[in-house]
Amino acid sequence: MASEQKINGNDTAPMEALWESQVDRAASEPSLVIDIKGFEGPLDLLLHLARNQRVDLARISVLALVEQYLIFIRQAQALRLELAADYLVMAAWLTYLKSKLLIPKAPGDEGESGEELAATLQFRLKRLEAMRDAATKLINRNRLGRDVFARGMPEAVIVDQTNAYAATLYELLTAYASQRQKRATSHVQIARRTVWSLKDAREILMRLVGEMKDWTALDHYLMEFIFSPTERATAMASSFAASLEMVREGHLEIRQTGAFNPIYLRNRLDKQTEPLKDVANG
Numbered sequence: 001m002a003s004e005q006k007i008n009g010n011d012t013a014p015m016e017a018l019w020e021s022q023v024d025r026a027a028s029e030p031s032l033v034i035d036i037k038g039f040e041g042p043l044d045l046l047l048h049l050a051r052n053q054r055v056d057l058a059r060i061s062v063l064a065l066v067e068q069y070l071i072f073i074r075q076a077q078a079l080r081l082e083l084a085a086d087y088l089v090m091a092a093w094l095t096y097l098k099s100k101l102l103i104p105k106a107p108g109d110e111g112e113s114g115e116e117l118a119a120t121l122q123f124r125l126k127r128l129e130a131m132r133d134a135a136t137k138l139i140n141r142n143r144l145g146r147d148v149f150a151r152g153m154p155e156a157v158i159v160d161q162t163n164a165y166a167a168t169l170y171e172l173l174t175a176y177a178s179q180r181q182k183r184a185t186s187h188v189q190i191a192r193r194t195v196w197s198l199k200d201a202r203e204i205l206m207r208l209v210g211e212m213k214d215w216t217a218l219d220h221y222l223m224e225f226i227f228s229p230t231e232r233a234t235a236m237a238s239s240f241a242a243s244l245e246m247v248r249e250g251h252l253e254i255r256q257t258g259a260f261n262p263i264y265l266r267n268r269l270d271k272q273t274e275p276l277k278d279v280a281n282g
Helices: 043-051 062-079 081-102 114-139 169-183 198-207 218-225 231-249 276-281
Strands: 033-036 039-042 252-255 264-267
Touching: 033 062, 081 114, 198 218, 198 231, 218 231, 218 264, 231 252
Parallel strands: none
Antiparallel strands: 033 039, 252 264
């Protein structure tokens, strides 16, 4: 049953539910055909054209429309009350929209004008039509169990994949170098070398001064202090420099019979020196 709608000159907003509650009617039901100056056709078509701004309602005679409408309503009431109510709603909306178009908008009136109202109705009708189209498309989609059916015992899909590589020697070397570069050590740390200082060599020779009673090769005293072959060069150089310093101070005596021959040391107990060859023979 259609709800009763009230329209007067103080209403600034139309009944928003009018365009959202359209009733589908069968083709066999009677319809109102309007024949007035400016339009000839069903009332539904006039309502649709007015909403889309394709018909100028200001040029249509409302008196002729009402007369034809009342005749049809009297006939429709005897057939179906709901049909008459629907046409009353459409007529009320057309009358309200035409009044908005004809009556100038007052300066203090905050309501929508006729043009704004028509544009708003057109936008909402298009949105409603899009929603109905979407609902129709969803309903008409294939449904599982009605249009399409799933398999009873689905089988696992086995994918047999074979990789084929095609590359030149240059591309292989480039890829290998790229991988090696990613894994290469980015920071190089050089280990500190063990170096004998002149002070360390002098301290060792000072402790051995008392044992150097006879000519003895320099490397003989250093063998127990050299733990790796890499320390031999630094130990010999520092010890030789320290021995020269101790000879200058008068603590040691040093001799070498020839170039690249062993260096001999002994404690300086007196001023006399003996030939190196006699010591070697003795």
